[in-house]
Amino acid sequence: MNGALSDSAKLRDYNPRAFLASLIWNTRGERQCFQFSPRDRQAINWDIAKDPNAQISVISGAWSVTLFKSNQNFSDIRREAARLQQIESKHLEILRSSWTKARVRIWTMAEFIEAPMEPLQTIIDEIGPQQNMRGLAEVPKMADLTGFGQFLQNLKNQGMHPYLMGNFPVAHEMHESPANARKPYLVR
Numbered sequence: 001m002n003g004a005l006s007d008s009a010k011l012r013d014y015n016p017r018a019f020l021a022s023l024i025w026n027t028r029g030e031r032q033c034f035q036f037s038p039r040d041r042q043a044i045n046w047d048i049a050k051d052p053n054a055q056i057s058v059i060s061g062a063w064s065v066t067l068f069k070s071n072q073n074f075s076d077i078r079r080e081a082a083r084l085q086q087i088e089s090k091h092l093e094i095l096r097s098s099w100t101k102a103r104v105r106i107w108t109m110a111e112f113i114e115a116p117m118e119p120l121q122t123i124i125d126e127i128g129p130q131q132n133m134r135g136l137a138e139v140p141k142m143a144d145l146t147g148f149g150q151f152l153q154n155l156k157n158q159g160m161h162p163y164l165m166g167n168f169p170v171a172h173e174m175h176e177s178p179a180n181a182r183k184p185y186l187v188r
Helices: 009-014 016-026 045-049 064-069 074-095 109-114 117-127 148-157
Strands: 055-060 103-108
Touching (some): 009 016, 016 045, 055 074, 055 109, 055 117, 064 074, 064 148, 074 103, 103 109, 103 117
Parallel strands (some): 055 103
């Protein structure tokens, strides 16, 4: 790889601060984007949060989709969900700290699923080339979340409070339109 950076996760995780510094140094003038999850080592939380050049976009609770899709024992899922939620909650505290200098945007997963175009367009405008002034034509294909509200309710019933995901309805699915949807009207 350029700059003699290894693509080994083991080496990256040995000293994440040095790896991030090397990555930024070796790609001066280019934008670097990466995904950071509660499953990753959290050693660089403060480094990124205190960087005034960093732009951080968070969809809180998104890690729960992987657990929802897994076929693990539900008690194991609940234990892992509680662990990941605790890690993400600490990360969000850092991002909301008065010491944070990065530009931070946080959406709950429910907010993102309800209206994904605006957050996606905002993120793409920031990371994409400036000459591309066209907007997103359509939302990328999203994971099927049929039954996700019930999954969150089951976590609640098992003693966990999944608050980072936002409010998902249990009774109807996310992509159904409500039966009594209000019609838009013009106010003069």
